[in-house]
């Protein structure tokens with residue numbers, strides 16, 4: 001069986017990529033899915049929000065580097081187990097990768113190569129950095145689907161359009177890549193702006209690409225991240241837990257209908 005590989009990406013910072021990565025992964029594990037979560041961001045926020053950071057020897061950086069140098073590299077050598085989740089941590093050193101890998105032959109496909117051997121998961125989720133560098137390109141080239149979290153505070157359409165332009169270029173390297181959906185985060189229905197952005201997105205993407213599940217603004221999500229855990233473990237009755245549980249259900253439904261086609 002092939003693992004389904006999903007990138008969580010947006011070139012804009014602070015839109016809830018990492019929060020979605022950790023809590024969707026936890027939601028899937030709760031529903032008995034086998035999940036590998038990869039931190040591909042040199043900021044290593046996801047690694048920190050898993051309560052890790054000190055004493056990491058193997059990371060996504062060490063493995064990418066080995067693979068790029070033509071040495072025998074296995075992604076799962078960097079795996080750590082966090083609760084019931086398999087996790088590949090990042091370190092600040094990953095910032096070097098953008099430069100170090102730039103001159104490597106097949107530099108856009110290094111992660112895809114490594115993931116070929118990773119077949120035992122239902123889902124592999126990749127948390128991307130907020131930029132269109134070599135790391136995000138590697139993630140998108142390795143993926144079947146992309147999820148785009150967006151904040152409804154600002155008019156995010158420009159950002160999404162620019163993303164989709166790059167998306168079309170990346171499809172030349174990976175024809176299988178599909179937009180799975182746009183996820184509205186930090187949502188507050190009392191704010192006109194939020195409701196307007198939602199309506200506009202739904203008009204712009206009329207084929208159900210906008211997830212119906214909204215992630216409301218909820219301080220427990222930020223606190224869980226600070227406490228080094230997911231929202232279900234932190235406070236399973238919070239809005240954040242309810243919203244990410246709904247999102248997980250909708251995500252699984254979407255994947256199911258995609259498979260039928």
Ligand SMILES: Nc1ncnc2c1ncn2[C@@H]1O[C@H](COP(=O)(O)OP(=O)(O)OP(=O)(O)O)[C@@H](O)[C@H]1O
Pocket residue numbers: 012013014015016017018019020041043045128129130185186187215216217218219221222223225
């Ligand atoms: N729904 C939410 N309600 C309240 N706070 C949230 C919510 N989602 C995310 N946050 C908080 O907002 C901040 C940014 O979120 P997050 O780190 O997930 O964004 P990101 O897109 O991964 O950022 P970056 O681009 O820097 O990687 C974090 O402090 C996070 O805890």
Ligand SMILES: [Mg+2]
Pocket residue numbers: 017018019041045046127128
């Ligand atoms: Mg992040």
